[in-house]
Amino acid sequence: MRTWVFFLICVAVGAVVFALARLIQNDYVFYAGYVVLQFIVLATAWNILGGYTGYVNFGSAAFFAAGAYTSVFFHKFYPLPIPVLIVLGAIVSGLIGLGMGYLTLRLRGAFFAIATLALAVVLQTLIVNWNYVGGARGAYVIRPESVPLIGNYINYLFLIMLALAVIAITIARAIERSQLGYGFATIRDDELAAEASGVPTLKLKLVATTLSGALMGMAGAPFPYYIGYLQPASAFALDYAVNSIAMPMIGGTSSWIGPLIGAILVATLQQWATVSISSELSLLIVGLLLVAFVIIAPNGIVGLVQDRLRRGKAK
Amino acid sequence: MIISADLLINALVAGLLLGCFYAAVTVGISISFGILDIVNIAHPAFIILGSYIAYIVNTRLGIDPIVVSIVMLPVFYALGALVYQVYYESFERRGREALSGLAFFFGVLFVTEVVLIIVFGVDYRYVEASYIGPTLRFGFVDLPLRMLVPCVAALILFAALQLFLTRTFMGRAIMAVAQDQLALQLMAASPTRIKRMAFAISIATCSVAGALLIIIQPIEPSVGREYIGRVFAICVLGGLGSLPGTLIAAILLGVMESLTATFSGPSWAPAVSFGFLLLTLAFRPMGLFGR
Numbered sequence: 263m264r265t266w267v268f269f270l271i272c273v274a275v276g277a278v279v280f281a282l283a284r285l286i287q288n289d290y291v292f293y294a295g296y297v298v299l300q301f302i303v304l305a306t307a308w309n310i311l312g313g314y315t316g317y318v319n320f321g322s323a324a325f326f327a328a329g330a331y332t333s334v335f336f337h338k339f340y341p342l343p344i345p346v347l348i349v350l351g352a353i354v355s356g357l358i359g360l361g362m363g364y365l366t367l368r369l370r371g372a373f374f375a376i377a378t379l380a381l382a383v384v385l386q387t388l389i390v391n392w393n394y395v396g397g398a399r400g401a402y403v404i405r406p407e408s409v410p411l412i413g414n415y416i417n418y419l420f421l422i423m424l425a426l427a428v429i430a431i432t433i434a435r436a437i438e439r440s441q442l443g444y445g446f447a448t449i450r451d452d453e454l455a456a457e458a459s460g461v462p463t464l465k466l467k468l469v470a471t472t473l474s475g476a477l478m479g480m481a482g483a484p485f486p487y488y489i490g491y492l493q494p495a496s497a498f499a500l501d502y503a504v505n506s507i508a509m510p511m512i513g514g515t516s517s518w519i520g521p522l523i524g525a526i527l528v529a530t531l532q533q534w535a536t537v538s539i540s541s542e543l544s545l546l547i548v549g550l551l552l553v554a555f556v557i558i559a560p561n562g563i564v565g566l567v568q569d570r571l572r573r574g575k576a577k
Numbered sequence: 578m579i580i581s582a583d584l585l586i587n588a589l590v591a592g593l594l595l596g597c598f599y600a601a602v603t604v605g606i607s608i609s610f611g612i613l614d615i616v617n618i619a620h621p622a623f624i625i626l627g628s629y630i631a632y633i634v635n636t637r638l639g640i641d642p643i644v645v646s647i648v649m650l651p652v653f654y655a656l657g658a659l660v661y662q663v664y665y666e667s668f669e670r671r672g673r674e675a676l677s678g679l680a681f682f683f684g685v686l687f688v689t690e691v692v693l694i695i696v697f698g699v700d701y702r703y704v705e706a707s708y709i710g711p712t713l714r715f716g717f718v719d720l721p722l723r724m725l726v727p728c729v730a731a732l733i734l735f736a737a738l739q740l741f742l743t744r745t746f747m748g749r750a751i752m753a754v755a756q757d758q759l760a761l762q763l764m765a766a767s768p769t770r771i772k773r774m775a776f777a778i779s780i781a782t783c784s785v786a787g788a789l790l791i792i793i794q795p796i797e798p799s800v801g802r803e804y805i806g807r808v809f810a811i812c813v814l815g816g817l818g819s820l821p822g823t824l825i826a827a828i829l830l831g832v833m834e835s836l837t838a839t840f841s842g843p844s845w846a847p848a849v850s851f852g853f854l855l856l857t858l859a860f861r862p863m864g865l866f867g868r
Contacts, residue, residue, distance in 0.1 A: 318679045320618075365859040371675055372616040373813075377858050379618065380806045380851035387848035398844070500802070504687050511680050546691045553684035556677040557667045 265436045272428040280424060284417070292416040296488060298529040299423040300481050304502065305509035305521035306430040307477030310437060311470045312507070313515030316450035317371055321362075321378030322506040324385045325355045325475045327497035329482025334395045334492055337403055344422055344484050351483030352476040358385075359475020360468060367467045386498045400493030403486040419488050423481075430477050434518040437473075446470060478506075501545060505529070508552040514564025523563055583717040588839040589832060594724040596831025598793060600824045601731030602786045602804060603811040604738055605779040610809070611818025612755040613772055613779075615664065619682040620808060621801035622689035623780055627653065627787020628702075628796050629693060635704040642704045643730055646788035650781050657780025660685070661773045686801075693798035701795035709792060727789035734785055738778075739820045751775040755818060803847055810854035816863065 283291050304322060311317050329351030336342055336350060358381070366377040390398045409418040437443045445466045448456035457463050486492040505528065513524025528548060535544035559566050602624060609617045630649055631642035668678040708722040742748040750771050753761050758768045790796060811830055815822035830850055838846045 312676065316676050318676060320683060365855060369858060369862050372610075372679070373858050373862065375616065375679055376618070376805075376809045376813075377855055380810075380854045383803070383806050384848050384851045384855065387845060387851075391844055500687065500690075500799075504683070507680055507683060511677075515676070542691055542695050546688065546695065549684050549688035549691055553681060553688060556681045556684065557663065560671075560673055560677050 265432065265439075268435055269428070269432045272432055276424045276428045280421060283420065289414070289416055292414075292420045294533045296416070296420050296423050297533060298526060299420070299427045300485070301505055301509060301529040302427045302522060302525040303423070303430045303481040304478055304506040305513070305525040306427075306434050306518065307474045307481065308506040309510040309515055309518075309521040310434055310477070311474035313510055313520070314437065314443060314446035314450065315467060315470045317367070317467065317470070318375040318507070319378045319471075319474065320375055320503055320507070321380075321382040322478055323498045323500065323502040324378070324382040325358060325478035326482035326485070326502050327382075327385065327389070327494075328355045328358055329479030330485040330492060330497045331389055331395050332479070333483045333486050334401050334403060337486065338394065338401070344419075344487065348422070348426070348480050348483040351479040353479075355479025355482070356472045356476030358479075359471040359473075362475070363468045363471035367464060367471070382498060382503070386494050389494050389497075396492065398494060400491055400496075401486070402491050405487045405490065415487075419484055422484055426480055430480075431518055431522060433473070433477070434521075438517060442466070442469065504545070504548060504552070505532075508548050508555075510562070512551055512555045512562055514562030516561065517564065520562050520564045527563075584839065587717070587719055588835045590718055590720065591724065591839075592832030592835030593828060594720075594728045594831070595793075595835055596828030597728040597731045597735075597824075598724070598789055599807060599811060599831050600827035601727070601734050601782070601789055603808045603815075603823055603827055604735060604820065605782040605786065606808045606812045607815065607818055607820060607823045608738075608751075608779040608782075609776055611812055611815075611823075612751060613775055614755070615661075615772075615776060616679055617682055617776075617779070618679070618805060618809075619686040619689065620779075620783065621804040622686045623653070623656070623783035624787045624790060624804065625693065625796065625798060625801040626689060627784045628791040629697065629787075630784070631788040631791050632702045632704055632796075635706075639705070641706055642788040642792055643726075643785070646784045649784045653784040654777045654781040657777035658773050660780065661776040664776075665769060665773070690798045690801065697798065699797050699799075701797050702791070703795040704791050706792065723792060727792050730785065730789055734782065735820065735824060738782070742820065747771070747774065806847070806851040806854055810850045810857065813854065813862065814857050 279295075283295055304326065307325075308319060308322055311319055329348075332351040332354045333344075333347045336347060342350075362377065362381055363374075366374045389395060395401055405415050408415055412418045412421060437446070445456075445461055448459075448461050449463050449466060453463055482497070485497070489496065509524035509528050510521040511524070512528055513522065514520030528551065532544045532548060535547055555562060561568070602621075605623075606617065606620050609615045609620065627646060627649070631645045634640050634645040635642050664678065664681065667673070668681065708726045711722050713720040713722065713725065740748075742752060750761070750766060751774070753766075754768050754771050754775065761768050761771070790800075794800075807830065811823060811826045814829070815824070815826035830853060833853065834846050834849045837849045
């Protein structure tokens with residue numbers, strides 16, 4: 263299937279989702295749906311680096327927050343439309359990704375993972391000490407009541423996140439089937455052999471960190487408008503780091519559909535558990551699921567289904 | 578800029594004491610990450626666990642936290658052996674430690690933290706002991722016992738481990754595992770068994786480090802996260818697995834943090850260690866005293 267055909271199908275699915283959400287006539291659907299969609303983008307972005315090249319990023323929250331704070335920065339300066347802010351957020355987070363990759367990707371994979379953890383804390387300290395964007399107090403972002411043509415503002419945010427999810431998934435799938443994707447896979451499977459066969463591994467890894475960071479920044483850019491009041495603790499929350507790892511690992515890291523399944527299942531479960539039990543317990547469930555899946559089903563739900571199918575054929 | 582001499586000297590002394598404590602916190606990582614090559618990012622979570630155990634026993638029974646931590650050593654040793662067994666069976670044996678293994682430890686870190694939040698809440702907890710409070714004074718230099726006692730305990734722990742690793746048979750076997758597993762196997766020793774023991778020791782140090790931590794500062798479950806950057810920064814800077822290197826790097830970081838906190842405000846202190854780590858990784862990944 264050509265990429266543009268796939269893109270049109272995704273757009274069609276997105277349109278159906280939006281129409282259904284509009285039919286329900288309940289704002290909560292949009293608020294909860296926005297979070298689920300946001301995690302689809304984050305999980306897909308994480309998987310471009312983690313799943314395709316095998317480099318683990320623990321600093322998703324840093325990239326996400328960089329996007330969110332870029333929005334706050336420009337909002338204070340002059341209120342720009344959200345799509346513009348998303349592009350700016352993507353640029354800032356992409357550059358951070360590039361810098362991170364450049365500093366650490368010549369080392370072993372574990373160092374990159376540790377450095378991403380460090381990045382989150384350094385960025386958070388910078389933001390806490392930076393008064394212009396609110397410092398430790400946080401910053402208010404007042405959003406308009408409604409948007410022409412679409413109506414309620416939360417509908418608009420939902421639509422934007424839906425578009426980002428469609429874009430992220432299309433990019434992920436396009437990478438998988440391109441030369442770039444094969445290059446990534448060689449890095450994941452045997453970096454030394456890839457390097458020896460002339461694969462430009464460092465360049466490819468930098469492409470992956472930049473792209474992955476940019477997508478996370480895009481997911482973060484509309485966040486201040488969604489939450490209305492952004493403070494460092496909420497933008498850098500560990501939830502983002504954990505979820506963006508757990509969702510692809512639970513869904514399956516080998517293809518674009520894994521993070522999608524993982525994000526929909528885990529984020530929906532979390533939304534349900536937060537409302538009906540407590541938010542701590544919903545996080546505990548995600549943590550336990552992550553540990554259980556990496557031990558029992560390292561290839562995630564997609565892997566489980568594939569095994570089942572293969573066994574079915576063998577009979 | 579004029580820096581008052583006694584402020585500077587006090588900051589240096591405080592940094593020195595802090596650094597020795599950091600060495601105790603890092604020594605476990607130096608063993609697991611430095612020697613065994615197991616990227617145990619959940620290490621600080623076990624330290625916080627140690628702190629909470631010291632807290633419970635101290636508030637219920639009034640026993641000294643350091644005594645509690647020594648009594649708890651076997652429990653942490655067993656916990657470490659268990660974690661290694663799961664890690665070995667699920668990841669190391671199947672060659673999956675790069676992606677799944679890291680995700681596993683991250684999950685363990687997260688689960689431990691959330692469980693502690695659910696059980697204890699996010700209030701700061703502290704312990705009671707006779708040496709928390711009084712301060713020794715030499716001229717204008719302050720030596721708070723709250724920092725001095727953990728510093729001495731840390732140095733004892735450190736010296737004991739260094740002696741164990743260099744002088745005893747098992748300690749040398751652990752060092753050998755890091756150098757050449759195959760050769761060790763040819764000597765009819767099981768690398769897995771030795772690694773399990775070494776990893777268990779690394780987790781056992783968390784018991785003591787945790788008790789020292791709660792003596793130095795009140796804790797809440799997410800404090801551990803600040804220590805992830807510190808321990809890895811020290812471990813890498815110290816040259817991965819070299820214990821004397823770890824001690825020097827820890828003191829260096831302690832002094833830097835203390836100076837930063839004194840002269841630019843405590844809110845910048847967390848960035849020091851992480852910035853240090855990023856710079857080390859970028860420019861000297863083999864550490865200051867690399868092998």
